[in-house]
Amino acid sequence: MSTLLVGIMLLAQAGAGTPETPPIQLHGFIDAFYALNTNRPFDGASFLQGTGTTARRANEMSLNAAALDVVVDPAPVGLHLTLAFGTGTEVLRAGEMSGSGIGPAVWRSVYQASLSYVVPIGSGLLLEAGIYPSPFAPRWSRSSPSASHIP
Numbered sequence: 001m002s003t004l005l006v007g008i009m010l011l012a013q014a015g016a017g018t019p020e021t022p023p024i025q026l027h028g029f030i031d032a033f034y035a036l037n038t039n040r041p042f043d044g045a046s047f048l049q050g051t052g053t054t055a056r057r058a059n060e061m062s063l064n065a066a067a068l069d070v071v072v073d074p075a076p077v078g079l080h081l082t083l084a085f086g087t088g089t090e091v092l093r094a095g096e097m098s099g100s101g102i103g104p105a106v107w108r109s110v111y112q113a114s115l116s117y118v119v120p121i122g123s124g125l126l127l128e129a130g131i132y133p134s135p136f137a138p139r140w141s142r143s144s145p146s147a148s149h150i151p
Contacts, residue, residue, distance in 0.1 A: 084111035
């Protein structure tokens with residue numbers, strides 16, 4: 001009887017392992033709202049162009065952001081891609097430089113895109129580079145190409 005009990009306990013421990021992370025993880029979210037502006041602006045605008053991320057139009061329902069997130073954990077190479085849509089992304093990328101083939105419209109849907117690599121040093125050194133969700137990013141200055149500034 002005791003051998004049977006020990007065997008059941010060992011099987012229970014073997015089956016209770018931690019679940020493995022799937023190779024590709026998908027996540028997402030939706031941020032919708034109704035903007036009530038009791039001032040009732042005549043043109044319906046709650047903010048000046050490019051200044052507000054929510055409630056752009058007064059007394060209307062809108063989609064601030066909807067995102068799809070794809071993550072591949074680094075083993076040793078990983079990926080993190082977030083595509084977003086809505087009024088919030090327009091403000092996030094409004095400061096992008098404009099030109100032939102570049103500008104806010106090109107990057108509007110890319111919230112984050114990065115690659116990562118685990119360097120086998122010690123317990124692992126994670127290196128990551130890419131496009132990150134910040135309207136304040138270093139830019140090359142035309143007056144001083146060796147320096148960066150915040151626009």
